[in-house]
Amino acid sequence: MNKSDRHAVILRLVREREIATQDELAQALHELGYEVVQTTVSRDITELGLVKVRGAGGRLVYAPAAG
Amino acid sequence: MNKSDRHAVILRLVREREIATQDELAQALHELGYEVVQTTVSRDITELGLVKVRGAGGRLVYAPAAG
DNA sequence: TATGAATAATAATTCAAA
DNA sequence: TTTGAATTATTATTCATA
Numbered sequence: 001m002n003k004s005d006r007h008a009v010i011l012r013l014v015r016e017r018e019i020a021t022q023d024e025l026a027q028a029l030h031e032l033g034y035e036v037v038q039t040t041v042s043r044d045i046t047e048l049g050l051v052k053v054r055g056a057g058g059r060l061v062y063a064p065a066a067g
Numbered sequence: 068m069n070k071s072d073r074h075a076v077i078l079r080l081v082r083e084r085e086i087a088t089q090d091e092l093a094q095a096l097h098e099l100g101y102e103v104v105q106t107t108v109s110r111d112i113t114e115l116g117l118v119k120v121r122g123a124g125g126r127l128v129y130a131p132a133a134g
Numbered sequence: 135t136a137t138g139a140a141t142a143a144t145a146a147t148t149c150a151a152a
Numbered sequence: 153t154t155t156g157a158a159t160t161a162t163t164a165t166t167c168a169t170a
Contacts, residue, residue, distance in 0.1 A: 003153095003154070003155095020144095021143085021144060021145085022144070022145060022146095023143095023144080023145095036155080036156090037155080037156055037157085038144085038145075038146095038156090039145095039146085039147085039155075039156055039157080039158095040154080040155060040156075041145095042145055042146055042147085043146090043154090043155085045145090046125065046146085049121055049125060051118060051119060051120050051121060051127070052118060052119055053118050053132070054116055054118060054132055058113065058116060060118070065120070065121055070135095070136070070137095088161085088162065088163085089162070089163065089164095090161095090162080103137080103138090104137080104138060104139085105138095105162085105163075105164095106137075106138055106139080106140095106163095106164085106165085107136080107137060107138075108163095109163060109164055109165090110136085110137085110164090112163090113164085
């Protein structure tokens with residue numbers, strides 16, 4: 001539940017940190033009390049339209065579609 | 068060999084078509100006479116700094132880092 | 135240095151289930 | 153409708169080889 005809350009948190013997280021994997025994002029959510037697993041994070045990413053962009057050092061990290 | 072040629076072709080391909088997977092890109096290269104496999108395409112993508120963006124219908128497709 | 139085969143890591147989907 | 157376990161698909165890396 002609370003998908004829309006979680007979505008907002010995800011957007012904040014990917015702006016604040018460089019998150020490279022869905023497991024990493026799931027773990028970050030856990031720390032904030034959202035107990036979700038990779039499968040769900042994958043769906044959230046699709047629903048939010050996130051993409052992977054090149055972060056520092058060319059590493060692929062998640063980001064909102066529009067900057 | 069001909070890596071820089073191939074890189075140029077890859078850039079052209081991802082601009083012309085919506086290419087969703089590395090296998091798909093490898094296959095497109097085959098049709099143009101570049102016999103490479105997914106492993107190599109993966110490296111090319113890193114070297115070119117390509118990212119996956121949302122294409123039509125929210126599908127993730129390869130694109131140059133800068134538009 | 136560039137490449138591929140095999141493998142590991144990551145992400146998306148299917149198939150229940152609540 | 154949302155979720156997760158299991159599975160499948162996709163991508164990155166390791167380990168040779170030329």
